[in-house]
Amino acid sequence: xxxxxxxxxxISIDDLDRSGIEQILDRAESFAEVAGREIKKVxxxxxxxxxxxxxxxxxxxxxxxxxxxxxxxxxxxxxxxxGSAVDKxxxxxxxxxxxxxxxxxxxxIRSPHAGAAQLVAGWTPASVINxxxxxxxxxxxxxxxxxxxxxxxxxxxxxxxWIVGDVMHSRVARSNILAFxxxxxxxxxxxPPTLLPRGIGALGCRVTPVLTGIDQADVIYVLxxxxxxxxxxxxxxxxxxxxxxxxxxxxxxxxxLLMHPGPVNRGIExxxxxIDSPQALIxxxxxxxxxxxxxxxxxxxxxxxxxxxxx
Amino acid sequence: xxxxxxxxxxISIDDLDRSGIEQILDRAESFAEVAGREIKKVxxxxxxxxxxxxxxxxxxxxxxxxxxxxxxxxxxxxxxxxGSAVDKxxxxxxxxxxxxxxxxxxxxIRSPHAGAAQLVAGWTPASVINxxxxxxxxxxxxxxxxxxxxxxxxxxxxxxxWIVGDVMHSRVARSNILAFxxxxxxxxxxxPPTLLPRGIGALGCRVTPVLTGIDQADVIYVLxxxxxxxxxxxxxxxxxxxxxxxxxxxxxxxxxLLMHPGPVNRGIExxxxxIDSPQALIxxxxxxxxxxxxxxxxxxxxxxxxxxxxx
Amino acid sequence: xxxxxxxxxxISIDDLDRSGIEQILDRAESFAEVAGREIKKVxxxxxxxxxxxxxxxxxxxxxxxxxxxxxxxxxxxxxxxxGSAVDKxxxxxxxxxxxxxxxxxxxxIRSPHAGAAQLVAGWTPASVINxxxxxxxxxxxxxxxxxxxxxxxxxxxxxxxWIVGDVMHSRVARSNILAFxxxxxxxxxxxPPTLLPRGIGALGCRVTPVLTGIDQADVIYVLxxxxxxxxxxxxxxxxxxxxxxxxxxxxxxxxxLLMHPGPVNRGIExxxxxIDSPQALIxxxxxxxxxxxxxxxxxxxxxxxxxxxxx
Numbered sequence: 001x002x003x004x005x006x007x008x009x010x011i012s013i014d015d016l017d018r019s020g021i022e023q024i025l026d027r028a029e030s031f032a033e034v035a036g037r038e039i040k041k042v043x044x045x046x047x048x049x050x051x052x053x054x055x056x057x058x059x060x061x062x063x064x065x066x067x068x069x070x071x072x073x074x075x076x077x078x079x080x081x082x083g084s085a086v087d088k089x090x091x092x093x094x095x096x097x098x099x100x101x102x103x104x105x106x107x108x109i110r111s112p113h114a115g116a117a118q119l120v121a122g123w124t125p126a127s128v129i130n131x132x133x134x135x136x137x138x139x140x141x142x143x144x145x146x147x148x149x150x151x152x153x154x155x156x157x158x159x160x161x162w163i164v165g166d167v168m169h170s171r172v173a174r175s176n177i178l179a180f181x182x183x184x185x186x187x188x189x190x191x192p193p194t195l196l197p198r199g200i201g202a203l204g205c206r207v208t209p210v211l212t213g214i215d216q217a218d219v220i221y222v223l224x225x226x227x228x229x230x231x232x233x234x235x236x237x238x239x240x241x242x243x244x245x246x247x248x249x250x251x252x253x254x255x256x257l258l259m260h261p262g263p264v265n266r267g268i269e270x271x272x273x274x275i276d277s278p279q280a281l282i283x284x285x286x287x288x289x290x291x292x293x294x295x296x297x298x299x300x301x302x303x304x305x306x307x308x309x310x311x
Numbered sequence: 312x313x314x315x316x317x318x319x320x321x322i323s324i325d326d327l328d329r330s331g332i333e334q335i336l337d338r339a340e341s342f343a344e345v346a347g348r349e350i351k352k353v354x355x356x357x358x359x360x361x362x363x364x365x366x367x368x369x370x371x372x373x374x375x376x377x378x379x380x381x382x383x384x385x386x387x388x389x390x391x392x393x394g395s396a397v398d399k400x401x402x403x404x405x406x407x408x409x410x411x412x413x414x415x416x417x418x419x420i421r422s423p424h425a426g427a428a429q430l431v432a433g434w435t436p437a438s439v440i441n442x443x444x445x446x447x448x449x450x451x452x453x454x455x456x457x458x459x460x461x462x463x464x465x466x467x468x469x470x471x472x473w474i475v476g477d478v479m480h481s482r483v484a485r486s487n488i489l490a491f492x493x494x495x496x497x498x499x500x501x502x503p504p505t506l507l508p509r510g511i512g513a514l515g516c517r518v519t520p521v522l523t524g525i526d527q528a529d530v531i532y533v534l535x536x537x538x539x540x541x542x543x544x545x546x547x548x549x550x551x552x553x554x555x556x557x558x559x560x561x562x563x564x565x566x567x568l569l570m571h572p573g574p575v576n577r578g579i580e581x582x583x584x585x586i587d588s589p590q591a592l593i594x595x596x597x598x599x600x601x602x603x604x605x606x607x608x609x610x611x612x613x614x615x616x617x618x619x620x621x622x
Numbered sequence: 623x624x625x626x627x628x629x630x631x632x633i634s635i636d637d638l639d640r641s642g643i644e645q646i647l648d649r650a651e652s653f654a655e656v657a658g659r660e661i662k663k664v665x666x667x668x669x670x671x672x673x674x675x676x677x678x679x680x681x682x683x684x685x686x687x688x689x690x691x692x693x694x695x696x697x698x699x700x701x702x703x704x705g706s707a708v709d710k711x712x713x714x715x716x717x718x719x720x721x722x723x724x725x726x727x728x729x730x731i732r733s734p735h736a737g738a739a740q741l742v743a744g745w746t747p748a749s750v751i752n753x754x755x756x757x758x759x760x761x762x763x764x765x766x767x768x769x770x771x772x773x774x775x776x777x778x779x780x781x782x783x784w785i786v787g788d789v790m791h792s793r794v795a796r797s798n799i800l801a802f803x804x805x806x807x808x809x810x811x812x813x814p815p816t817l818l819p820r821g822i823g824a825l826g827c828r829v830t831p832v833l834t835g836i837d838q839a840d841v842i843y844v845l846x847x848x849x850x851x852x853x854x855x856x857x858x859x860x861x862x863x864x865x866x867x868x869x870x871x872x873x874x875x876x877x878x879l880l881m882h883p884g885p886v887n888r889g890i891e892x893x894x895x896x897i898d899s900p901q902a903l904i905x906x907x908x909x910x911x912x913x914x915x916x917x918x919x920x921x922x923x924x925x926x927x928x929x930x931x932x933x
Contacts, residue, residue: 075351101598102598358661402888410681
């Protein structure tokens with residue numbers, strides 16, 4: 001009987017205020033409980049259609065959204081860029097018009113282009129969920145990370161969270177800074193100066209090129225280092241990057257928690273012993289993905305009269 | 312309680328007489344009404360299997376058939392050529408034998424080879440639906456176009472319909488000439504002489520290389536210009552093609568309707584202002600796709616004793 | 623009310639004793655009966671999740687498992703190597719940890735690497751089903767072959783079965799030798815000496831490089847000849863291979879049965895007349911695939927308390 005979410009789309013964490021985030025996390029708790037049952041399924045979106053439109057390869061995000069929609073009993077249409085009309089040179093706008101003709105309740109889109117999800121929201125009556133748009137945002141990742149931390153620690157209020165690595169190219173960093181701040185945490189971003197974008201501090205985080213002080217962090221959130229950054233000369237070599245910024249089990253003080261959005265490059269941004277440490281929440285993060293995406297679908301679609309009546 | 316459709320397969324529009332087409336369009340009306348409900352689903356094909364076998368990339372046709380089958384509650388198995396046994400050199404015949412072992416109610420096939428669907432119908436006890444076979448036919452496109460026009464204008468009887476563009480390589484043109492004629496319209500095909508196949512008039516249409524007289528048309532149906540036709544020297548350049556045959560909003564007289572099977576090449580066969588004109592039915596065509604394909608599946612499978620009993 | 627299967631995973635036929643195999647085949651009989659109904663579906667795994675993880679192209683095995691899971695009413699997530707996190711260099715272990723976070727009841731894996739399924743079983747709480755791992759095993763193929771023979775002949779006890787062709791590279795050969803032996807048959811493997819692996823006899827089969835004596839066989843099981851073996855110089859040419867080892871209709875004595883795991887290379891290991899002969903069980907084998915895979919999923923998952931209670 002919770003209030004209706006103000007947002008129709010989830011393009012950026014900025015679409016949600018703190019109570020909106022908490023409403024989604026609360027709903028995710030109830031869906032996490034469903035995931036523990038034999039029948040991991042509720043009829044909430046039965047007969048409604050969810051389109052997954054992925055222009056980038058992704059196992060975990062696409063399968064997580066697909067499963068979330070199926071566990072809500074929606075009919076899912078998954079479109080990957082290979083084998084799609086994209087191959088015929090159709091514009092994104094025309095593809096969205098085509099897909100909108102199916103009257104989907106939601107379109108989930110991943111795109112290599114920052115701003116793509118926002119454009120899509122202007123072209124369709126469906127709710128649009130950003131599953132990652134270039135270097136811009138990946139809001140469901142931030143929500144599942146907030147969910148994971150809230151579950152473990154009760155609250156994010158006053159937490160000291162360090163985000164370490166390739167901040168420049170990370171949509172996860174952007175969404176997480178916004179979400180962690182909104183939930184009351186203090187965020188520090190840390191990485192090689194060439195990978196710290198100018199003006200990132202305007203999002204409300206402290207910025208530093210050195211790991212000094214990370215022992216005070218409650219949570220160390222390590223970003224994925226894209227192999228191609230070396231070729232692009234952002235870092236001299238992955239070995240040198242690892243020597244300076246890799247987080248190993250030895251970095252983890254008692255009680256410090258370790259997170260990573262996956263997939264991990266073992267031995268680059270994280271050592272194998274860190275990944276397998278009991279302080280690592282990486283498995284919890286993935287597990288949170290389905291429940292949080294069920295909650296996002298459920299809460300966003302609650303704005304539609306049909307479901308609002310049913311809820 | 313409508314009569315049983317005579318056809319078991321839908322390979323060509325020739326498989327249907329006028330009353331067969333009308334039976335499908337009537338059924339599509341009822342499914343279009345279902346698409347407007349919260350629960351866009353009926354149990355008609357529950358527990359039955361529909362195989363989608365696509366040897367060509369296609370977003371709109373494959374997702375439209377997939378969704379149509381799901382909204383009829385069928386179990387859908389979708390096979391794309393990449394990642395299929397085709398890669399292992401298996402013949403189409405053997406693939407069909409394999410798939411037929413699943414006792415599918417229907418096999419939907421798209422192939423680059425004219426005649427493929429007809430061959431498949433000889434190799435399987437399932438109903439076969441041609442989702443496009445080379446340059447031959449694309450009957451569900453013609454049905455959804457007829458549905459779109461009938462919805463807008465009440466009837467196709469006596470309509471003057473121009474089909475403009477690359478008639479030579481267009482399976483859509485072939486199926487639509489047949490369907491429009493059968494529904495009582497008069498059809499003119501128009502395009503560069505190099506793209507008008509010899510003998511096309513035998514299908515029952517007027518043929519002309521010039522747009523003169525198109526102002527008398529009730530409907531202008533523009534075909535997709537494949538980029539590769541230029542390389543193949545059917546047209547000297549896309550720019551020259553566009554200069555002579557592109558339809559812009561300025562071509563559209565009052566009351567004239569514009570159609571296109573999609574995906575559109577903006578700025579080649581159609582100008583952007585034409586696409587976005589209120590006289591364009593392109594969105595309606597796509598929207599009709601799911602309802603019409605549900606109707607085709609429903610009516611074809613009604614020949615099977617099991618469903619006939621249930622209907 | 624059958625007893626619980628001892629095995630949790632199906633990695634190798636060695637995971638099953640004769641009564642375990644028979645329990646699966648008996649269950650498959652009941653699912654084959656379901657496949658003959660209008661509604662080819664049972665609610666046994668409703669709300670449970672089955673992950674299909676295929677690192678090799680495969681139409682028949684992947685679609686067969688997908689359909690089997692859907693006919694048991696499970697939610698299915700299918701992941702092909704193209705478009706997956708594998709592209710991002712994620713290790714198999716990390717992929718399995720990711721997928722395990724969805725709490726799947728089963729993970730079905732096909733891999734080009736022998737031993738992959740065994741490794742996966744060590745990394746996940748889900749039941750693991752080997753859908754083919756390199757040259758090692760393909761146990762569901764062996765079970766569906768045993769099912770096909772038992773259906774036709776009542777029992778495998780005392781049968782004389784010849785397996786002919788590229789034994790060296792065949793996971794099917796390994797699994798089938800084990801399964802046929804366990805079910806009471808006597809097995810002979812036959813092929814060019816270069817394609818008969820040393821020590822294969824230790825699996826409990828007779829080994830011969832010549833077809834002499836094959837007229838005494840009750841069943842001739844022909845393996846697929848991979849085209850690339852010629853390039854790898856295991857055989858001098860496919861033509862020469864065919865001349866010596868191809869099975870034609872002329873080889874088939876009265877009452878002899880012919881089997882092949884598919885897809886067949888027509889004119890190489892089998893002649894066209896043999897494939898189309900009434901003694902060929904190839905279609906029955908494919909048909910058995912869905913029922914046997916439903917049975918494997920059902921019986922393996924019966925070890926889980928939830929389903930055991932429901933069963």
